[in-house]
Amino acid sequence: MLEFDKLSLNIPDTTKPRVVIIGGGFGGINLAKKLKCEDFQIVMFDKQNYHGFWPLLYQVATAGLEPDAIAEPLRKIFGSDDYQDFHFRLVRVTQINPAVKTVSTPIGDLPYDYLVIATGTKSNYFGNDQIKKYSFPLKKVPDALNLRSQFLQCFEQASMTIDPEIRQSLLNFVIVGGGPTGVELAGALAEMRKNVLPTDYPGIDFGKMNIYLVEGMDRVLPPMSPESSAKTLGYLQGLGVNVMLNTLVDSYDGSVATFKNGEKIIAHTLIWAAGVSGALIEGLPTEAVERGRILVNTHNQILGYPDMFAIGDIAFMKTDEYPRGHPGVAQPAIQQGKLLAKNLQRLVRGEKLEDFKYHDKGSLAIIGRNKAVADLPKNKHLGGFFAWIIWLFVHIMFLVGFRNKLVVLSNWIYHFFTYERGTRLIIRPFVRKGDRAKRKFINNYNADE
Numbered sequence: 410m411l412e413f414d415k416l417s418l419n420i421p422d423t424t425k426p427r428v429v430i431i432g433g434g435f436g437g438i439n440l441a442k443k444l445k446c447e448d449f450q451i452v453m454f455d456k457q458n459y460h461g462f463w464p465l466l467y468q469v470a471t472a473g474l475e476p477d478a479i480a481e482p483l484r485k486i487f488g489s490d491d492y493q494d495f496h497f498r499l500v501r502v503t504q505i506n507p508a509v510k511t512v513s514t515p516i517g518d519l520p521y522d523y524l525v526i527a528t529g530t531k532s533n534y535f536g537n538d539q540i541k542k543y544s545f546p547l548k549k550v551p552d553a554l555n556l557r558s559q560f561l562q563c564f565e566q567a568s569m570t571i572d573p574e575i576r577q578s579l580l581n582f583v584i585v586g587g588g589p590t591g592v593e594l595a596g597a598l599a600e601m602r603k604n605v606l607p608t609d610y611p612g613i614d615f616g617k618m619n620i621y622l623v624e625g626m627d628r629v630l631p632p633m634s635p636e637s638s639a640k641t642l643g644y645l646q647g648l649g650v651n652v653m654l655n656t657l658v659d660s661y662d663g664s665v666a667t668f669k670n671g672e673k674i675i676a677h678t679l680i681w682a683a684g685v686s687g688a689l690i691e692g693l694p695t696e697a698v699e700r701g702r703i704l705v706n707t708h709n710q711i712l713g714y715p716d717m718f719a720i721g722d723i724a725f726m727k728t729d730e731y732p733r734g735h736p737g738v739a740q741p742a743i744q745q746g747k748l749l750a751k752n753l754q755r756l757v758r759g760e761k762l763e764d765f766k767y768h769d770k771g772s773l774a775i776i777g778r779n780k781a782v783a784d785l786p787k788n789k790h791l792g793g794f795f796a797w798i799i800w801l802f803v804h805i806m807f808l809v810g811f812r813n814k815l816v817v818l819s820n821w822i823y824h825f826f827t828y829e830r831g832t833r834l835i836i837r838p839f840v841r842k843g844d845r846a847k848r849k850f851i852n853n854y855n856a857d858e
């Protein structure tokens with residue numbers, strides 16, 4: 410039997426400056442790729458052993474892709490001879506100790522010369538514990554698999570009830586948050602309803618399946634241009650999604666969603682895509698944190714700590730152009746990671762550091778087959794087929810790993826010609842903690858459990 414206290418971080422001693430990176434997301438991997446192992450010892454900690462390509466997470470949730478197509482093992486990314494002094498450890502960092510320059514994990518502490526926090530974000534429920542308990546987040550691979558199981562279990566159960574109210578609540582899907590994740594998920598579900606589900610479940614009238622996309626503001630995709638928002642609204646409505654603008658959720662008890670305007674929807678599934686906050690770690694002084702993100706200067710240095718940095722979604726860099734920080738998308742994280750690698754090299758050589766300048770390459774969102782929107786540099790906006798082609802191309806380009814690019818591309822080509830969504834598998838049934846009724850139902854067909 411493995412005793413937990415026999416584990417240790419087991420990082421070799423070094424005479425080189427040690428850079429500890431917390432998080433192997435977009436920021437962390439781009440930093441580590443550019444740092445040179447001849448100059449630094451690089452230690453990366455992550456609570457998952459892979460880099461996740463979150464822009465395609467909704468496709469895992471809607472049975473379009475298997476999770477391994479959007480995730481790349483961190484040890485594989487850094488497995489070549491170029492990274493001989495790179496050390497990955499699968500642990501959650503629980504505490505930062507700036508006074509003694511160490512980080513703490515459940516299996517020990519490690520001293521650092523430079524610390525980079527690249528921990529991204531977590532779902533923000535704005536203090537509503539009931540919504541947190543009953544809703545489905547979409548932030549991690551296990552979330553997407555839970556959601557995929559939930560969708561399919563709802564259809565299976567709807568095919569086995571004659572009670573119209575129960576059936577309706579199984580066929581109502583509420584997505585809260587009209588940002589890119591909500592829009593893309595709503596579009597993908599609507600495509601499934603049109604092309605896949607009626608063949609799988611001939612006994613269900615899919616005219617009765619409702620997809621509600623709830624947004625508190627007056628347009629969908631608020632971070633994008635009004636032109637793209639308007640086009641997206643049209644595409645969603647064309648796909649039969651019920652878009653509820655200027656609407657805020659008040660409560661959700663697992664069966665009924667109640668809105669601030671008093672409206673109610675019965676639904677077994679409510680997906681929370683309405684907000685995130687920084688994945689902070691204990692130990693940072695409160696003055697370094699603002700609105701759940703870490704305040705940094707234009708070199709990504711944490712204010713007051715010249716040897717500590719934050720990059721990506723967790724970093725809050727206020728500039729004249731971005732007084733509320735950079736958008737929480739992959740490009741700022743990638744660009745900050747790459748620049749920080751150069752700046753750390755400059756720092757050890759005693760050279761002047763370069764300021765971060767964000768190169769906005771534009772924003773994209775996909776709604777469905779042949780339907781996407783793009784805000785391009787120079788205030789250009791595209792919609793429809795051409796935006797869809799750009800979306801496909803950009804996502805293949807930025808996926809990490811040749812195998813993943815190949816798998817995703819071949820899947821998309823297959824889906825395009827067959828209208829299929831191949832991974833409609835309930836591998837691990839979803840049961841919410843304490844949901845005895847569902848546990849009993851699952852035990853009926855899963856007799857081994």
Ligand SMILES: Cc1cc2nc3c(=O)[nH]c(=O)nc-3n(C[C@H](O)[C@H](O)[C@H](O)COP(=O)(O)OP(=O)(O)OC[C@H]3O[C@@H](n4cnc5c(N)ncnc54)[C@H](O)[C@@H]3O)c2cc1C
Binds near residue numbers: 434465
């Ligand atoms: C569903 C979804 C869809 C998205 N769609 C798009 C899109 O279409 N286009 C776009 O540009 N952006 C999109 N984004 C946003 C984009 O993914 C983020 O902006 C980007 O991932 C930020 O990179 P990061 O390195 O800051 O954090 P992340 O990529 O989130 O990486 C953070 C890493 O830190 C690790 N970590 C966190 N806390 C700890 C800890 N205490 N100890 C150890 N490890 C820890 C996590 O496991 C994770 O691997 C989407 C995000 C989501 C969730």
